[in-house]
Amino acid sequence: MNTLETAENPEKLRRIAIDPVSRVEGHGKVTLLLDEDNRVRQVRLHIVEFRGFEKFIQGRPYWEVPVMVQRLCGICPVSHHLAASKAMDMLLGMEKLTPAADKNRRLMHYGQILQSHALHFFHLCSPDLLFGFDSEVAKRNIVGIAAAFPEVAKKGVLLRKYGQEIIRMTAGKKIHGTGSIPGGVNKSLSKEERKALLGEIYTMVSWSLEAVGIVKQLFESNREFFENFGRFDAKSLSLVRADGAMDLYHGDLRAREIDGKKIFDHFDYRHYWDVISEDVKPWSYMKFPYLGSLGPDEGWYRVGPLARISNCDFIPTPLADRERREFLEYDDGRAAGATLGYHWARMIEMLHAAENIKDLLHDDEIEGEDLIARQGERAGRGVGVIEAPRGTLIHHYRVNEEDLVIRANLIVSTTHNNQAMNEAIRQVALQYLDGREITEGLLNHIEVAIRAFDPCLSCATHALGRMPLEIELFDCEGEKLSSASRSSEGIFLAQ
Amino acid sequence: MKSFLLDGERISFEEGETILQAAIRAGKYIPHLCFHPEFRPHGSCKLCTVKIAGRQSASCTRLAAEGLEVESETAELNAERLLLTQMLFVEGNHFCPSCEKSGDCQLQATAYHLGMTSAHFDHFYPNRPVDASHPEYLLDFNRCILCSLCVRASRDVDNKNVFALAGRGIATHLVVNARSGKLGDTDFAATDKAASVCPVGVILKKGKGFSVPIGSRTFDKKEIGEWVDTRLKERT
The missing domain is CATH 3.30.70.20 (Alpha-Beta Plaits)
Incomplete structure (x- = not known):
């Protein structure tokens, strides 16, 4: 583990804060402590809000949970919706879903993977990747991309829209729907909906393939930089299918060492606490999960696209699997261990999602009418694990005999990546900031490393309404009429 | 058949009917929550309040009478109904x-x-x-x-x-x-x-x-x- 977590004499050091970290979901900040020679002595990613979901769903009925907990997030609520549903399936002994229910849930999930990955790559990260990390800050955003690369921006927006349409059709709403219920789903895809989605799916597959090509080209253009930026070695964790294939909806846990050796394989996630523990540090509201057998210092790991691509034995769709092999072999595997390799892996997953959606749409059972599984033996608890866009997501509930939740534990994707993100920004600080005069462009390097993980800080903790904000109102001539701001302390100023 | 005016429209009623019952039967909606056609009116939510000759009255409990001029769909009454609804929302969870x-x-x-x-x-x-x-x-x-x-x-x-x-x-x-x-x-x-x-x-x-x-x-x-x-x- 990197030694920059805690400096010895912090009171004598100069402090720089990046607050908030921009173009990520939720609110986090980075603090850097520098000595008089601008040498970096301490780097921390802090998550400064508190998430109270585990507490306030206590006392609520179990069937409400899949709808309530998805309010954790507006980017990938479907992950929470489905993870909670899977937990309740287990609670009710209904884990064996009907084919129609299983396929509609998968369609919803892969629709979400598609939209979330498209949002992250095109809207949030392409400005850094296509303009440069220290390019003009006013243009380093999706509006700048739309002006300079209109075709790229258009495809990004339409890919996301397609994924959102799938969610609307399967869940009832684009954000915070109700489609998945304990034991199944409340609707299947209609003939008209299926036809509409089929009409565009081949375009989506082809655009996803192009997106993989964009990242590949970026690596080609400056291989050394892309492979070494914020590079660190880490173990990896993800779900894999029984045959070792990538499966983002269901599977068993697999963890690998840095050299690829398996630490455990096909571990039943219903007992996740036997292999995963959580550590707490006084400077962050976000916990630090680790593989219990290895302890907090050695047991931390990466999750998400990079971990999943390396962890699985193959991807069960042809185009994505071809890209996976090329990615793993690129420069003797150097790209597959790079922090910026997350982008490449993420686009391969987007392609896999598009191919998966195509297959599901060609399956007649997607219109099936048998939507709810038969109830089996009731258990006192339910555990649901899913591979959310950002990584492994764990929902764990205990429910009493009156059907009320009495305990909940959520370990979300971004939380698993907590130590990994801290490692990445410490490496970047040493590589690019150490001993230099700090500029906005250099500080953005830190943010670029965080963004590679696609963190969802509002899932990992939960914003309580103190997001710093500036609003300016202009008339049609461009004259500023008024402005207002709210600081991270919640102080509101209107002018 | 006897009748009264609701927002200028003639509504006929049977003996013993309330203003709200007659209005609903005529296809005219007056917002209400505690009224249910199968039960005796309770008159507690006050959402169905209408104005008759300048005075407010709960239309679910007020008996219809020949020649009444009843106002319901007015900006003033709907604003009050909105306030009552908002209060119901904040009183509970x-x-x-x-x-x-x-x-x-x-x-x-x-x-x-x-x-x-x-x-x-x-x-x-x-x-x-x-x-x-x-x-x-x-x-x-x-x-x-x-x-x-x-x-x-x-x-x-x-x-x-x-x-x-x-x-x-x-x-x-x-x-x-x-x-x-x-x-x-x-x-x-x-x-x-x-x-x-x-x-x-x-x-x-x-x-x-x-x-x-x-x-x-x-x-x-x-x-x-x-x-x-x-x-x-x-x-x-």
Whole structure:
């Protein structure tokens, strides 16, 4: 583990804060402590809000949970919706879903993977990747991309829209729907909906393939930089299918060492606490999960696209699997261990999602009418694990005999990546900031490393309404009429 | 046939009918929550307040009379109805986003009808634990609007007196008629009229929430005024 977590004499050091970290979901900040020679002595990613979901769903009925907990997030609520549903399936002994229910849930999930990955790559990260990390800050955003690369921006927006349409059709709403219920789903895809989605799916597959090509080209253009930026070695964790294939909806846990050796394989996630523990540090509201057998210092790991691509034995769709092999072999595997390799892996997953959606749409059972599984033996608890866009997501509930939740534990994707993100920004600080005069462009390097993980800080903790904000109102001539701001302390100023 | 004027339109009525009953029969919607065509009016929610000769009156309890000139669809009355609805929202814990009655809830549908976009007032956030003691039904007191329909149904139709309103004024609350205060200790049954009469999300069949997809719920398909009209026609 990197030694920059805690400096010895912090009171004598100069402090720089990046607050908030921009173009990520939720609110986090980075603090850097520098000595008089601008040498970096301490780097921390802090998550400064508190998430109270585990507490306030206590006392609520179990069937409400899949709808309530998805309010954790507006980017990938479907992950929470489905993870909670899977937990309740287990609670009710209904884990064996009907084919129609299983396929509609998968369609919803892969629709979400598609939209979330498209949002992250095109809207949030392409400005850094296509303009440069220290390019003009006013243009380093999706509006700048739309002006300079209109075709790229258009495809990004339409890919996301397609994924959102799938969610609307399967869940009832684009954000915070109700489609998945304990034991199944409340609707299947209609003939008209299926036809509409089929009409565009081949375009989506082809655009996803192009997106993989964009990242590949970026690596080609400056291989050394892309492979070494914020590079660190880490173990990896993800779900894999029984045959070792990538499966983002269901599977068993697999963890690998840095050299690829398996630490455990096909571990039943219903007992996740036997292999995963959580550590707490006084400077962050976000916990630090680790593989219990290895302890907090050695047991931390990466999750998400990079971990999943390396962890699985193959991807069960042809185009994505071809890209996976090329990615793993690129420069003797150097790209597959790079922090910026997350982008490449993420686009391969987007392609896999598009191919998966195509297959599901060609399956007649997607219109099936048998939507709810038969109830089996009731258990006192339910555990649901899913591979959310950002990584492994764990929902764990205990429910009493009156059907009320009495305990909940959520370990979300971004939380698993907590130590990994801290490692990445410490490496970047040493590589690019150490001993230099700090500029906005250099500080953005830190943010670029965080963004590679696609963190969802509002899932990992939960914003309580103190997001710093500036609003300016202009008339049609461009004259500023008024402005207002709210600081991270919640102080509101209107002018 | 005798008649009165509702917003300038002639409405005929039968002897003993209230203004609201006659209006609904004529296909005219006056917002209401505690009124139900199968029960004696209660006159408590005050949403159906109309103006007759400059004076306000609850149309669910005011008997129709020949020649009355009744105002209902006025900006002033709808503004007051909106305020009353907002107060109902803040007195309880009405979290529509995670409520299984969303889309089937008369309070929510009425709020939409009245153009409510925010609760306006500070929330009370009362602490009201749910009662899940009954094997088939759950009571979520957080959403109670004190319409007393369950009280009337249990007393007048089921002959059980499972529910009652206790306390006075702002402290009024729904109670269950058992020594323990728990529904599981009463003879409440799924077949009771009281089990299906709640206009909001208090009396709920366990394990059934969210089984109807968005788009197929009651008020996804009909605005509440149209639903009230259809409900009456289906009964007659």
